Amino acid sequence: MSENICAECQKPAELKCSACKLVSYCNKEHQKKHWKTHKLLCRPYEIISTKEVGRCLVATRDLNPGDLILSELPLVYGPRPHMVEEGPVPCPGCCKLIIGEESPRCPGCDFPVCHPRCPGLKDMDKHGHECFILSMREVKAINGLHDFYRQDTLLALRCLLLQKKNPKKYAQLMEMEAHQNERGPDTETYKNIQERVMEYLEDSFFTPLKILQVRSGKEVLEDTSKETIHKICGIIDVNALEINQDAEISVLYPTAYLLEHDCVCNTAHYFDNEDGGYKVTVRASLPIKKGDHITTMYTHALWGTQARREHLRETKYFSCGCKRCKDPTELGSYISALRCLGTGPDSCDGFQLPVDPTNDKTEWICNKCDMRINNNEVSYLINQIGEEVDNVQLASPTVRELENLLTKMLTFLHPNHYHVYSVKHSLVQLYGYQQGYTPSQISDDTVLRKVNMCRELLQSTRIIDPGNARLPLYSGVIYYELYSANMIMIKRKWDLGIKSKVKSMITMMKECHQCLTEATKILQNEGTTPAGEKLISLIATSTKEFNNWIERNKIDLSKE
Numbered sequence: 001m002s003e004n005i006c007a008e009c010q011k012p013a014e015l016k017c018s019a020c021k022l023v024s025y026c027n028k029e030h031q032k033k034h035w036k037t038h039k040l041l042c043r044p045y046e047i048i049s050t051k052e053v054g055r056c057l058v059a060t061r062d063l064n065p066g067d068l069i070l071s072e073l074p075l076v077y078g079p080r081p082h083m084v085e086e087g088p089v090p091c092p093g094c095c096k097l098i099i100g101e102e103s104p105r106c107p108g109c110d111f112p113v114c115h116p117r118c119p120g121l122k123d124m125d126k127h128g129h130e131c132f133i134l135s136m137r138e139v140k141a142i143n144g145l146h147d148f149y150r151q152d153t154l155l156a157l158r159c160l161l162l163q164k165k166n167p168k169k170y171a172q173l174m175e176m177e178a179h180q181n182e183r184g185p186d187t188e189t190y191k192n193i194q195e196r197v198m199e200y201l202e203d204s205f206f207t208p209l210k211i212l213q214v215r216s217g218k219e220v221l222e223d224t225s226k227e228t229i230h231k232i233c234g235i236i237d238v239n240a241l242e243i244n245q246d247a248e249i250s251v252l253y254p255t256a257y258l259l260e261h262d263c264v265c266n267t268a269h270y271f272d273n274e275d276g277g278y279k280v281t282v283r284a285s286l287p288i289k290k291g292d293h294i295t296t297m298y299t300h301a302l303w304g305t306q307a308r309r310e311h312l313r314e315t316k317y318f319s320c321g322c323k324r325c326k327d328p329t330e331l332g333s334y335i336s337a338l339r340c341l342g343t344g345p346d347s348c349d350g351f352q353l354p355v356d357p358t359n360d361k362t363e364w365i366c367n368k369c370d371m372r373i374n375n376n377e378v379s380y381l382i383n384q385i386g387e388e389v390d391n392v393q394l395a396s397p398t399v400r401e402l403e404n405l406l407t408k409m410l411t412f413l414h415p416n417h418y419h420v421y422s423v424k425h426s427l428v429q430l431y432g433y434q435q436g437y438t439p440s441q442i443s444d445d446t447v448l449r450k451v452n453m454c455r456e457l458l459q460s461t462r463i464i465d466p467g468n469a470r471l472p473l474y475s476g477v478i479y480y481e482l483y484s485a486n487m488i489m490i491k492r493k494w495d496l497g498i499k500s501k502v503k504s505m506i507t508m509m510k511e512c513h514q515c516l517t518e519a520t521k522i523l524q525n526e527g528t529t530p531a532g533e534k535l536i537s538l539i540a541t542s543t544k545e546f547n548n549w550i551e552r553n554k555i556d557l558s559k560e
C-alpha cells in the first residue's frame with residue numbers, strides 16, 4: 001500500500017504533483033480540486049541540466065509578474081570576500097562597516113568589531129563559531145590591522161566550519177560550480193587565493209588548531225586542504241549573491257544560486273533581514289511561460305555588450321549568448337552605439353554598430369554609409385570617454401560642466417549610449433535644484449530639456465530592464481524628476497492664468513499622476529536600502545501634495 005496520503009481526501013495516494021513532487025493525490029480529479037490551495041505553495045520550477053549552462057531552473061507552469069518563485073534562508077553568509085587595503089572594514093558580528101583602527105575589539109579573538117556586545121559575535125551562524133578558531137593566534141596587532149585581521153577570509157572559514165556543524169549544508173555547498181579548471185595553479189586568481197586566504201588561514205590559525213586537535217583528540221575542522229579551500233573560494237566567487245543594504249555581505253543560498261544569467265532577466269530578488277537571517281525572495285518580473293528558463297542578471301544592466309560580456313567571462317567564466325548580446329542594437333536600445341566616425345566628406349548621420357557583438361574582434365560598421373572601424377579603436381574611445389565621465393562625476397560637477405561634457409560626448413556617441421545615459425541621469429537630478437536652476441530660477445527651455453531627457457532615459461531603461469528587476473532605483477529617480485519638472489511648468493502656467501481647461505495642462509497633470517503611480521509600484525520592494533527608503537518617502541510626500549493640489553483646485557483627472 002502507498003505510504004502517501006491524498007491531500008484532498010487523506011486516502012492512500014500514488015499520484016504526485018509533477019512540479020514540486022511534494023504533495024500526493026489518489027486521482028487526477030482530486031489533484032485538480034486541490035490546485036486552488038496547492039498553487040500557493042507549489043514550487044513553480046524544476047531543476048534541469050543543459051550542456052550550455054549546467055544546472056538551471058525551468059518554469060513548470062505559466063507565471064505572471066509578481067508571482068513567487070522561491071523564498072529561502074542562506075546556507076551560509078559572511079563579510080564580502082574582497083580585500084580592503086585601507087578604509088572601513090566589516091564587523092565580523094554584523095558585517096556593518098567600521099573603521100578598524102578606531103573600533104573596539106572582539107573579547108574572544110581581538111578582531112575589530114562595531115561593539116564588544118554586538119549580538120552577532122556570539123551567534124553561532126555568524127561570528128560565534130569562527131571566533132574560537134580566530135582566537136588560536138596569540139599575538140595581537142596595534143598597527144597594520146588590514147593585513148592582520150583579514151575579514152575577507154571569514155566567509156571561506158564559515159564554509160569550512162559547516163563540515164562538522166552541518167554536514168548536510170556542507171554537502172549542498174560543495175555541489176556548487178567552482179570553475180576549478182579556469183582557476184588552475186597558473187592563474188592570477190589561484191595565486192591570489194593561495195596568498196590571501198590559504199596561507200593566511202593556515203599560518204595564523206590552522207597550524208595552532210591542528211596541535212590543539214591532536215592534544216585534545218577533538219576535531220573542529222575535518223579538511224583544510226589546499227584543494228578544498230581553493231574550491232570553496234571558487235564556489236563563493238561564482239555563486240554568492242551580494243547584499244549592500246546595511247552592510248556588505250556575500251550569501252550562498254541552497255537553490256537561488258541555480259538561477260542562470262540573462263542580460264534581460266525575467267525575475268527580481270529581494271533580501272529581508274527582519275529576523276537577522278537575510279532571506280531571499282525571488283519573484284517573476286516578466287511573464288514566464290511553462291518551459292521557459294528562469295533567469296537573473298549577474299552583471300550590470302546599464303553596461304554595453306562588450307563590458308558585460310567581459311565581466312561575465314572574468315568573474316563567472318562563461319560567454320553570454322543571450323538575445324541582447326547577439327543583437328548589434330541591443331534590442332533597439334542603441335546603448336553601445338557610436339555616431340558614424342567617418343571624417344570630412346565621409347561623415348554621415350548614421351550610427352556605428354558591431355558587426356558581430358559576440359566577437360571581441362568585431363568590426364563596427366555605420367548603419368548608413370558602411371564606414372568600418374576596428375574594435376580596438378572603439379574600445380580605446382569608449383575607455384577614454386568612460387574615464388572622463390568618472391572623473392567629472394566624482395568631482396560633484398555643476399550643470400554647466402555636465403552639459404559641456406554631454407555636448408562633447410554626443411559628437412562620438414549615440415544619444416542612448418550608456419555613458420550618455422549616466423551623464424543625463426545626473427543632469428536631471430541637478431536641473432531644478434542647483435543654484436541658478438532652482439524652481440524659481442530655471443528657464444522654461446531648461447525645464448523642457450529636463451522633461452525630454454527623462455523621457456529618453458525611461459525609454460532606454462524600459463528596453464534593457466522591462467520588468468524593473470535591476471534598475472528600479474534608476475527608474476524611480478527618473479519618474480520622480482519627470483514629475484517635478486512637469487509640476488514646475490504646471491505651476492508657472494497656472495500662475496499666468498492658464499488653467500485646467502487647457503488640454504496641454506491636463507496632459508501634464510496626467511503625466512505627473514502616472515509618474516508617481518509608476519514610481520510607487522516600481523519601488524515597492526526597495527525600502528530595505530537607505531537610498532530606496534529615502535526615495536519612497538519622497539514619492540509618498542509628493543503624491544500627497546499632488547493629490548491635495550488637484551483636490552484644492554477641483555480638477556477631475558479621470559473625467560478630462
Ligand SMILES: C[S@@+](CC[C@H](N)C(=O)[O-])C[C@H]1O[C@@H](n2cnc3c(N)ncnc32)[C@H](O)[C@@H]1O
Pocket residue numbers: 052053054055056175176177179238239257258259260261262316317318319320321
Ligand atoms: C551561479 S552558477 C549557476 C548554477 C550552475 N549552472 C550549476 O550547474 O551549478 C553560475 C554558473 O552557471 C553557468 N551559467 C549561468 N548562466 C549562464 C549562461 N547564460 N550561459 C552559460 N553559462 C551560464 C556558468 O558556468 C556560471 O559560472
